[in-house]
Amino acid sequence: MAWDWDKLQSQRKSNPDRDTGIPPGIEDVFEKIKRSKGKLPGGMWLIILAAIIIFLGSSCFYTVGVNEVGVVQRFGKFERITKPGLNFKLPRGIEKVTNVKVDFVFKEEFGLRTLGPGVRTRYAPGSSYLNESLMLTGDLNVAVVPWIVQYRIKDPYKYLFKVNNVTSTLRDLAESSMRLIVGDSSINEVISKREEIAIQAKNFLQKELDNAETGIKIVAVEMKKTNVPEPVQPSFNEVNQATQEKEKVIYQAKEQYNKVIPAAKGDAEKTIRSAEGYALDRVNRAEGDVSRFRSLYTEYAKSKDVTRKRLYLEAIEEILPKLGEKYIVDANQKNLLPLLNLGKSQGGSK
Amino acid sequence: MKIKILIGVIVLCLLVIYSTAYIVDETEQVVITQFGEAIGEPKLNPGIYFKIPVIQVSNYFPKNLLEWDGDPGQVPTLDKTFLWVDTFARWKIIDPLKFFRTVNNLTGAMGRLDDIIDPAVRNFITSFPLIETVRATNREMDTFEIGVDQSKDQERNLGEVNTGRKKIVEGILKQAQPKLDQFGIELVDVAIKRLNYVEDVQKSVYERMIAERKQIAEKFRSEGQGEARKIEGNVEKELKRITSEAYRTAQEIKGKADAESTYIYAQAYEQDPDFYYFLRSLEVYRKSMKKDTSLILSTDSDLLKLFKDYESGRK
Numbered sequence: 036m037a038w039d040w041d042k043l044q045s046q047r048k049s050n051p052d053r054d055t056g057i058p059p060g061i062e063d064v065f066e067k068i069k070r071s072k073g074k075l076p077g078g079m080w081l082i083i084l085a086a087i088i089i090f091l092g093s094s095c096f097y098t099v100g101v102n103e104v105g106v107v108q109r110f111g112k113f114e115r116i117t118k119p120g121l122n123f124k125l126p127r128g129i130e131k132v133t134n135v136k137v138d139f140v141f142k143e144e145f146g147l148r149t150l151g152p153g154v155r156t157r158y159a160p161g162s163s164y165l166n167e168s169l170m171l172t173g174d175l176n177v178a179v180v181p182w183i184v185q186y187r188i189k190d191p192y193k194y195l196f197k198v199n200n201v202t203s204t205l206r207d208l209a210e211s212s213m214r215l216i217v218g219d220s221s222i223n224e225v226i227s228k229r230e231e232i233a234i235q236a237k238n239f240l241q242k243e244l245d246n247a248e249t250g251i252k253i254v255a256v257e258m259k260k261t262n263v264p265e266p267v268q269p270s271f272n273e274v275n276q277a278t279q280e281k282e283k284v285i286y287q288a289k290e291q292y293n294k295v296i297p298a299a300k301g302d303a304e305k306t307i308r309s310a311e312g313y314a315l316d317r318v319n320r321a322e323g324d325v326s327r328f329r330s331l332y333t334e335y336a337k338s339k340d341v342t343r344k345r346l347y348l349e350a351i352e353e354i355l356p357k358l359g360e361k362y363i364v365d366a367n368q369k370n371l372l373p374l375l376n377l378g379k380s381q382g383g384s385k
Numbered sequence: 386m387k388i389k390i391l392i393g394v395i396v397l398c399l400l401v402i403y404s405t406a407y408i409v410d411e412t413e414q415v416v417i418t419q420f421g422e423a424i425g426e427p428k429l430n431p432g433i434y435f436k437i438p439v440i441q442v443s444n445y446f447p448k449n450l451l452e453w454d455g456d457p458g459q460v461p462t463l464d465k466t467f468l469w470v471d472t473f474a475r476w477k478i479i480d481p482l483k484f485f486r487t488v489n490n491l492t493g494a495m496g497r498l499d500d501i502i503d504p505a506v507r508n509f510i511t512s513f514p515l516i517e518t519v520r521a522t523n524r525e526m527d528t529f530e531i532g533v534d535q536s537k538d539q540e541r542n543l544g545e546v547n548t549g550r551k552k553i554v555e556g557i558l559k560q561a562q563p564k565l566d567q568f569g570i571e572l573v574d575v576a577i578k579r580l581n582y583v584e585d586v587q588k589s590v591y592e593r594m595i596a597e598r599k600q601i602a603e604k605f606r607s608e609g610q611g612e613a614r615k616i617e618g619n620v621e622k623e624l625k626r627i628t629s630e631a632y633r634t635a636q637e638i639k640g641k642a643d644a645e646s647t648y649i650y651a652q653a654y655e656q657d658p659d660f661y662y663f664l665r666s667l668e669v670y671r672k673s674m675k676k677d678t679s680l681i682l683s684t685d686s687d688l689l690k691l692f693k694d695y696e697s698g699r700k
Contacts, residue, residue, distance in 0.1 A: 110433035111410035171580055173520050176594050177587065196411035198450040207452065207473045211576040215550060218519045218580070221526035222594075228527075247450055247475060247573070266591045270598035277602035281609030288616035292623075299624050303631030310635030314642030321646030325653040328664070332656060343663065350667040351688055359676045366685040366693070 094127035102138035106191050107131070113192060135191040140254055143206055145213070146181030147259060169264065170214055176222040177267075181259040182233070184209050184240070186251045193250030201249050208247065209256075212240040222263065229258040404438035414448045414478070416485045417441050427481040446481045447491075450573060453498045459583050460507050462515040467586055471579035472506050472557075474498065476565070476572050483569030497568055502575060505561040509553050518553055518580065520546045550577065 098121050099105040105117040107124055108131045117132075124130040146168025147158050168181045186205065188194045198204050216236045217225055225232065237256040244251050263271050335342045355361070408431075409415050415428040419441050428434055429448070436443060457471035476498065478484045488494045510518055523546040557575045565572050582590055654661040674680075684693045 108411060108431070110431070111408040111413070112431035113411050166579065166581075169581055171519050171582070173526050175515065175519065175590070177582065177590055196449060199412070199447055200452060204450070204452055204475065207454070207576070207578055210578045211473070214577065214580060215521055218550060219521040219524065219526075223527050263594065264591060267594045267598070270595040270602070273602045274598050274605065277605035277609075281605045281612070284609040284613045285616070288613035288620075292616055292620045295620050296623050296627070299627045303627045306628075306631040306635045307638070310638040314638045314645075317639075317642040317646040318649070321649040325649050328653050328661070331664070332660060335660060336657075343660075346664070346667060347687075350670060354670050354674045355680075357676060358674055358678050358680050360679040362679070362681040363689060363692070364681055364683050366683050 091126040095125070096121060096123050097132050098122070099134055100136070103134045103136050104191055105132045105134050106195055108133075113196065116191060133195060135188055135194060137188050137191060140185050140187055143184045143186070143202070143209065144181075145183065145206075145209065146179070147183075167210065170217045170225075172217055172222045172225055173219050174221045177264050178217065178222055178225045179262045179264055180213065180217055180225060181261075182213060182236075183257050183259065185254040185257070187254055188250060189252035190250030193248045195250075197248040197250065201251065204247060204249060205244070205251060208243045209236075209240055212236050212243060213256075215239065225261050226263070229261055233258045401438065405435045406433055407436060407443045408433050409445075412447055412449045413445050414481045416444045416446065416481050418444055418485075423482055423485060429481075444485060446478050446484060448478065450475050450477055451491075452476075453495060453502065454578075455503060455506065456499065457579065458503075460510045462510060462518060463512060464514045466515045467583040468510065468515070468518070469579070469581045469583050470506065470510060470577060472502065472575060473578050474502055474561075474572060474575040476570050478569055479571045480569030483567070485569075487568045494568065494570065497565070498570075501561050501564045502557070502572075505557045506575070506577075508560065509557050513548060513553060516546055517548045518550055518577070521549045521551055522546065523549075 097105065099117055099119045101119050103119060105122060107114045107117060109125065109129060111131075114130065122132075124132055146164045148164065149158055164181070165179070168179050170178050170180050172178050184205070194201060213236045216232055216239060220228070220232060233256045237253050240256065241253045244253065262268065407415070409428050411431045413431070415434070417424050417428070417436055419437075424441065453474040453476060455470075455472035455474070457469060459467050460470045461467050478494075484494070488497055554575055554577060558572060561575065562572045581587070682689050684690065
């Protein structure tokens with residue numbers, strides 16, 4: 036109802052001529068039609084009137100889509116923001132509505148263009164947009180940095196009225212922000228720390244957009260595949276290869292190590308164990324020998340002479356039969372030489 | 386007839402309203418001119434206004450933020466590197482009256498902006514080394530791969546960043562702004578949109594990048610070789626250590642055992658060395674005399690002395 040009141044007020048205030056002008060006109064026309072029945076002299080007027088009514092009436096309501104708001108201006112001045120659904124306003128010429136998609140996420144692409152989104156999105160060849168993606172890095176190298184910016188319209192008032200060409204302002208600011216961040220990072224960082232750079236760029240860009248009163252909220256800044264320029268790429272791959280090679284050579288050396296060292300440790304263990312065996316052997320034998328000696332000695336001590344002789348004779352008895360040739364020489368025989376050849380020529384006989 | 390006159394009057398009224406009233410949009414501001422001369426205060430706020438028809442003309446100017454895109458061009462830096470610089474600026478008409486009098490329209494304004502901002506950009510970029518324009522801060526960058534530590538010394542000296550891009554851009558803005566006051570223009574900011582090497586420089590930069598990478602790759606390779614040699618050396622060392630340690634331990638064990646057995650023997654045989662000698666000799670005889678041993682025994686010997694003299698045994 037407030038709306039009706041507004042309408043009435045504004046009509047009275049700003050356009051009094053129309054208020055008093057049109058209704059009498061309508062009455063007059065009706066009267067004229069009544070008077071001149073059948074002749075149709077006012078037929079022309081009727082058609083014009085209907086056209087005017089339809090023209091004004093059709094501009095009195097409008098629909099706002101689900102993800103939109105309607106921004107209403109009265110005589111150019113911002114008036115109100117309306118919600119989705121069917122809405123009414125004063126006719127054309129007085130109030131004007133602009134629909135703004137506030138929930139929609141828009142996308143701007145830099146250094147690439149999506150040709151056809153889908154399960155496998157196709158992109159335009161990156162080389163065509165190199166001037167957008169080629170950037171100087173902080174270590175004075177050149178990097179190829181394609182990226183996208185997703186944004187929403189947060190403040191439709193600012194979006195519509197504060198900046199002349201929001202999209203191109205956004206693009207310019209996005210490019211300058213990204214270049215500022217990349218310009219302060221090394222080529223390595225640009226390639227490996229994309230996430231951090233994207234976050235920095237997002238924050239910086241949002242600040243710039245707020246300063247410019249664009250009414251835009253950045254949803255995401257997303258880095259696509261950052262790389263070095265094509266002519267330099269093989270040399271970067273070479274570095275990767277060299278890293279692999281380095282690891283390979285080291286692994287090969289470690290393999291050799293693992294092959295040799297455990298076996299050597301086993302060998303060492305073996306040497307030690309056999310030494311321990313030797314030690315046990317020596318000591319046990321010594322103890323055995325000694326214990327035998329002690330036992331024998333105990334008995335020997337009791338009758339030394341006899342035992343001594345017995346042992347001597349027993350030993351001789353044992354040894355003599357084993358021997359090959361035995362010669363018995365008289366104690367008076369001095370010259371032994373002739374005897375020495377005996378064995379060779381004559382055998383064992385004397 | 387009366388009706389027709391009435392309608393005529395109405396139409397006339399509407400026409401008059403139409404030609405006297407004018408609407409100023411949120412994004413606009415209007416200067417009213419009469420015979421080319423500006424009249425009254427400029428209309429800065431949106432809404433409906435009235436003027437004298439035919440005589441007075443309304444001139445619309447945008448009130449919102451406008452953009453200016455610089456003509457990209459080559460600019461040498463202080464250290465004589467040619468750069469391809471593309472700048473843009475954002476500006477506003479803050480005094481439409483001044484603006485109308487001095488530059489008249491947007492096209493004129495763009496020309497003035499070109500004349501003022503472009504030289505300012507050139508001035509600033511040529512009076513700083515390249516690094517100042519490229520970088521924003523002096524922060525430490527990760528310039529080399531992890532693991533290539535020694536290259537720090539060989540790193541190209543890029544120079545200190547004392548000013549940085551932000552300040553250069555601010556400088557450009559400060560230099561250009563006062564000159565634009567007279568046109569009723571406020572320069573909101575100037576920014577460097579794109580900054581690149583010119584093509585010739587780019588080629589040599591690429592070559593430098595390639596050389597740099599090759600050197601890093603070579604470093605990795607030789608590091609690998611070095612590491613491998615170290616491991617190989619370790620293998621040899623370990624091998625020697627392990628065998629020698631084992632030998633030492635074995636000898637120690639054996640020595641101890643020898644000492645112990647010697648002690649044990651000595652302890653026992655000390656009781657009667659003579660008897661030990663006797664026993665051990667017999668043992669030696671037993672072991673050393675074999676079939677191929679020839680023995681010549683004299684009848685003097687203890688064993689055979691009975692052969693000659695049976696009495697000699699009983700002494």
